[in-house]
Amino acid sequence: MTQVLQENRENIGKSKLIQGRKPRWTWIACLAGSLIVASAIMAVVGFNVAGWAVLTALFYVVSNYAVTRIMENGRKATDQLWTNLVVGAFLVALLPLISVVWTVLSIGLPGLLAPGFLASDMTGITGAVDQASVEDGTAILGGVKHALIGSLVMTLGATAISVPIGLLTSIYLVEYSRGGTFSRAITFFVDVMTGIPSIVAGLFAAGLMLTLVGPGDNVMGFTAVIALSVLMIPVVVRSTEEMLRVVPNELREASYALGVRKWRTILKVVIPTAISGIASGVTLAIARVIGETAPILVTAGVAVSTNWNLAKDWMMSLPVYIYRQMMFPTAPAAPDASEQRAWAAALVLIIIVMLLNLTARFIAKAFAPKKTGR
Amino acid sequence: MSKRIDAIDFNVYYSKFLAVEGVNISIEPKSVTAFIGPSGCGKTTFLRTLNRMHEVIPGARVEGKLLLDGDDIYAPGVDPVSVRSTIGMVFQRPNPFPTMSIRENVLAGIRLNGQRISKGDADTIVEKSLRGANLWNEVKDRLEKPGSGLSGGQQQRLCIARTIAVEPDVILMDEPCSALDPISTLAIEDLINEMKDQYTVVIVTHNMQQAARVSDKTAFFNIAGTGKPGKLIEYAETSTIFSTPREKATEDYVSGRFG
Ligand SMILES: Nc1ncnc2c1ncn2[C@@H]1O[C@H](COP(=O)(O)OP(=O)(O)OP(=O)(O)O)[C@@H](O)[C@H]1O
Ligand SMILES: [Mg+2]
Numbered sequence: 273m274t275q276v277l278q279e280n281r282e283n284i285g286k287s288k289l290i291q292g293r294k295p296r297w298t299w300i301a302c303l304a305g306s307l308i309v310a311s312a313i314m315a316v317v318g319f320n321v322a323g324w325a326v327l328t329a330l331f332y333v334v335s336n337y338a339v340t341r342i343m344e345n346g347r348k349a350t351d352q353l354w355t356n357l358v359v360g361a362f363l364v365a366l367l368p369l370i371s372v373v374w375t376v377l378s379i380g381l382p383g384l385l386a387p388g389f390l391a392s393d394m395t396g397i398t399g400a401v402d403q404a405s406v407e408d409g410t411a412i413l414g415g416v417k418h419a420l421i422g423s424l425v426m427t428l429g430a431t432a433i434s435v436p437i438g439l440l441t442s443i444y445l446v447e448y449s450r451g452g453t454f455s456r457a458i459t460f461f462v463d464v465m466t467g468i469p470s471i472v473a474g475l476f477a478a479g480l481m482l483t484l485v486g487p488g489d490n491v492m493g494f495t496a497v498i499a500l501s502v503l504m505i506p507v508v509v510r511s512t513e514e515m516l517r518v519v520p521n522e523l524r525e526a527s528y529a530l531g532v533r534k535w536r537t538i539l540k541v542v543i544p545t546a547i548s549g550i551a552s553g554v555t556l557a558i559a560r561v562i563g564e565t566a567p568i569l570v571t572a573g574v575a576v577s578t579n580w581n582l583a584k585d586w587m588m589s590l591p592v593y594i595y596r597q598m599m600f601p602t603a604p605a606a607p608d609a610s611e612q613r614a615w616a617a618a619l620v621l622i623i624i625v626m627l628l629n630l631t632a633r634f635i636a637k638a639f640a641p642k643k644t645g646r
Numbered sequence: 647m648s649k650r651i652d653a654i655d656f657n658v659y660y661s662k663f664l665a666v667e668g669v670n671i672s673i674e675p676k677s678v679t680a681f682i683g684p685s686g687c688g689k690t691t692f693l694r695t696l697n698r699m700h701e702v703i704p705g706a707r708v709e710g711k712l713l714l715d716g717d718d719i720y721a722p723g724v725d726p727v728s729v730r731s732t733i734g735m736v737f738q739r740p741n742p743f744p745t746m747s748i749r750e751n752v753l754a755g756i757r758l759n760g761q762r763i764s765k766g767d768a769d770t771i772v773e774k775s776l777r778g779a780n781l782w783n784e785v786k787d788r789l790e791k792p793g794s795g796l797s798g799g800q801q802q803r804l805c806i807a808r809t810i811a812v813e814p815d816v817i818l819m820d821e822p823c824s825a826l827d828p829i830s831t832l833a834i835e836d837l838i839n840e841m842k843d844q845y846t847v848v849i850v851t852h853n854m855q856q857a858a859r860v861s862d863k864t865a866f867f868n869i870a871g872t873g874k875p876g877k878l879i880e881y882a883e884t885s886t887i888f889s890t891p892r893e894k895a896t897e898d899y900v901s902g903r904f905g
Binding site for chain 1: 702737742
């Protein structure tokens with residue numbers, strides 16, 4: 273008895289269960305080896321980062337597979353291979369995101385930090401002004417205030433229209449319709465609407481307003497709001513519908529069994545239970561339309577001064593601002609000024625979208641049904 | 647207050663499927679009635695017709711008369727919502743509202759209906775209902791905590807508290823103890839015994855001992871085969887059902903010789 277115990281004590285650390293395993297640091301060795309080999313090849317054919325990274329990855333995957341196969345067995349090696357491939361796919365998918373964020377951040381930051389960029393619009397910024405500031409090396413004037421306000425006002429307007437319509441539609445679909453022709457038609461058309469190219473939505477809105485108010489009155493901002501709503505409504509319907517469907521039927525029945533009317537049940541039980549998902553869905557829909565360019569370009573057009581009024585005159589928005597500054601620089605002879613402003617505006621747009629995404633997460637957390645451990 | 651229930655030639659359908667056929671039963675006020683029978687014989691289905699919860703399911707309908715103190719609850723023009731506020735229901739699986747605290751869960755029937763009550767009244771109702779459900783001592787220090795943070799048995803008693811808070815005349819319970827430990831089960835059985843003084847109680851159970859312990863009368867449902875409708879085979883004093891039933895099927899079932 274004591275003998276056995278003694279033996280067991282001595283065997284601690286050399287467990288039979290982990291015999292025949294490759295040591296933990298194998299992957300570091302593989303990586304280091306691959307790096308060296310890849311560098312050597314690069315030194316011969318001429319260095320470039322992309323080729324170097326691809327070669328390293330290739331050698332790493334192959335060497336890791338081979339080493340595992342030799343030191344362990346075929347099953348482990350296949351496992352290792354697929355793990356590496358999946359991680360590789362993930363890194364490739366991440367690449368554009370990191371690259372975009374990095375590029376916009378590094379190029380756009382100086383423009384964003386230029387004094388008065390957020391607080392001034394483009395009134396009075398002519399080609400001559402830009403040319404002068406580029407030639408003299410003084411701070412580039414002009415800013416994004418009108419586009420920022422335009423984007424926010426129009427998106428807010430679109431949200432104010434889409435959320436009630438979308439919410440009510442999905443409530444009808446989930447709570448009231450009993451799978452009849454009408455509800456199936458709605459679902460079908462919502463799906464079709466999801467696929468509408470955004471420029472078509474813009475043209476539709478322009479055409480609609482032309483027939484409704486005529487060419488004389490220019491309600492550009494509002495027309496853009498309609499175009500954005502056309503794009504936003506299906507997204508809101510879809511995400512809200514999804515969220516309402518996952519509310520357990522038991523909760524509805526519990527409420528009915530207490531003698532609560534259906535509309536009160538929906539308002540006070542179903543929606544509060546789903547509110548976190550609904551709110552984050554809506555926030556993501558907002559993030560989606562705030563970056564729309566085409567439908568705003570053909571409706572709200574372009575402007576250089578700040579316009580808060582949706583019902584009057586042209587209105588600028590961030591994406592259109594970026595497009596205009598890039599394609600049609602204010603001073604064609606000195607496009608640097610416009611480019612700087614465009615990149616800075618792009619940065620502003622990305623920051624807004626990221627903030628919206630964070631808000632969505634925050635809302636989802638804050639409203640989620642409280643669950644403490646059992 | 648407590649009311650009697652009479653079903654007359656009552657059929658229950660899911661769309662075309664006849665789930666329960668030809669039920670005639672009289673449930674006395676201030677009594678406990680147990681529904682027993684094999685799985686799938688329509689106990690839940692029939693129970694849910696008693697407070698018009700059945701029709702919540704698409705395509706579900708009934709035929710026949712169901713009288714609550716003499717008034718047909720399926721008569722045209724009767725508002726199912728008012729029926730449900732008179733006849734409360736406790737479900738097989740505890741289903742407290744996840745967005746609400748314990749206190750709000752108890753007050754749900756009142757608050758969800760938009761009634762305004764003073765804080766004092768609310769406190770009284772919360773304490774009375776939780777005491778009634780044998781839960782007060784366990785939760786009185788954490789009334790503001792979420793209801794879903796309770797144990798399964800506590801959640802079920804919370805659901806009972808929620809049901810008695812709206813002061814119904816009849817309480818229907820669908821296997822209220824099926825997910826509970828023996829101690830919680832005992833607590834709920836005690837509770838049912840007390841509730842009898844005030845309410846008409848109908849309980850579905852698979853537990854013969856439980857039926858024998860808590861009920862005054864027992865109804866045995868049976869089904870001839872799959873796809874056939876469930877039927878009320880025998881309805882009598884609980885002691886009779888368990889000692890000298892009239893029907894052979896009942897005797898087989900209660901003595902455990904069934905299937
Ligand atoms: N929503 C529904 N739609 C269609 N048929 C249903 C539905 N719910 C139940 N049924 C059918 O009705 C019959 C009776 O079911 P019910 O749930 O009432 O049985 P039960 O006696 O409560 O059984 P258990 O003891 O297992 O709970 C079964 O054949 C079942 O398949
Ligand atoms: Mg059942």
